[in-house]
Amino acid sequence: MRPTMKDVAAAAGVALKTVSRVVNDEPGVNATTAQRVRTAIERLGYSRNESARVLRRGRTSSVGLVIEDVADPFYSGVTRAVEDVALRHGSLVLSGSSGEHPARERELVLTFCARRVDGLIVVPAGSDHSYLRPELDAGTPAVFLDRPPGPGLDVDTVLCDNAGGARLAVAHLRRHGHRRIAFLGDSPSIFTAAERLYGYRDALGDLADDRLVSMAPPGLDRLRADLERMLALPDPPTAVFTGNGRLTVTALRALAGRRLALVGFDDFELADLLTPGVSVIAQDPAGLGRAAAELLFRRIGGDQGPAEHLTLPVRLVPRGSGELGAERPGQG
Incomplete structure (x- = not known):
């Protein structure tokens, strides 16, 4: 006994x-x-008996984390940072992947709430978060990470400078003589993809050409077909800007050695070991996760201030692929 x-x-x-x-x-x-x-x-x-102790305190010493895909290195970095902060606060992290399905996001959030988590960090897949209102009103704090919540919900949000990063990428390619710059982005319904498309178009101004834009979930066959279509134009692109790490890797496969300048949004493992190295716009997934978790634990600790909206900076990491001079594809 x-x-x-x-x-x-x-x-x-x-x-x-x-x-x-x-x-x-x-x-x-x-x-x-x-x-x-x-x-x-x-x-x-x-x-x-820890369970009895935390319940007497009105807490379960756990937080819920909903991300897109735990297999994505970006979200792995976010998760690890959240876990590190939670550990310092004596808390566990319950996590799940939505797979970009709004119904799955809702299911995960409500499941975590049913388990009486002390707070939530959510990378939203959908744009309707009215289902979360009763939980917020009941006192469960939430922080939205990487993407904002849908209309009508004013909660703490931690984002990166998506549009600014796209401007950095295009400006870098323009400095190396490129005027015909293609953009390969994710589904336009995703906030980060739409923001990066906006920054790309804003930086190009009158040089923007919708024929050089492809927006859809990453897929080798789709990307290869879109690149072939663009390269068959009378005035084809001499450079490519890719909207996330998975798209960058897929584009490198699809290009199959063609000499196009390239800058990708998001750094990825071994990017510096390719020839040439892949120039990227690097955000800080650990910094995003850490900022969101620290903000959440402040709320759990009793901070009742107005909702905070943080935007973390990004930086250009030039490694060679974006520094290739403008030339017709296939030349050189």
Whole structure:
């Protein structure tokens, strides 16, 4: 039978409250008595019931994290940073992948709420988050990460500078003589993809050409077909800007050695070891995850201030692929 705190009190010859103070590291117990209690705890093999303790405090020492895909290196970096912050606060992270399905996002969020998590970090797949209103009104704090919530919900949000990063990429290619720059982006319904498309068009101005834009989920066959169509134009692109890490890798396969300048949004493993190295717009997934988690734990701790909307900077990492001079595809 599992020993109780009463058993420890009897074995140590002290009051139950004294054992409670020692177990919870509270002051008011002299060193000799405290050591006697610890000896009794060790001898009996007592361990406190964490579930009962946290429920008495009104918390479960857990937070829910909903991401797009745990297999994506970007979201792996986010998850690890959230876990590190949660660990410092003595909390566990329950996580799940939505796979860009709004129904799955809703299911995960409500499942975590049913498990009485202390707070939520959500990378939204959908644009309707009215289902979350009852949970927010009940006191469950939420932070939206990488993408904002849908209309009508004003909650803490942590984003990266998507449009600014796209402008950086296009400006870099323009400095190397490129005027015909293609954009390969993800589905236009995704906030980050739409923002990067906006930044790309804004930076090109009158040079923007919709024939050089492809927006759809990553896929080798689709990307190869779109690139072939673009390269068959009378004035084909001499450079490509890709909208995320998966698209960059897929585009490198689809290009199959063609000499086009390329800048990708998101860094990825081994990008610096290719020839030439792949120039990227690097965001900081760990920084995003850390900022969101620290903001969430402030809310869990009682911060009732107005919703915060943070935008983290990105940076250009030139490695060679974006520095290729403008030339007709296939030349050189």
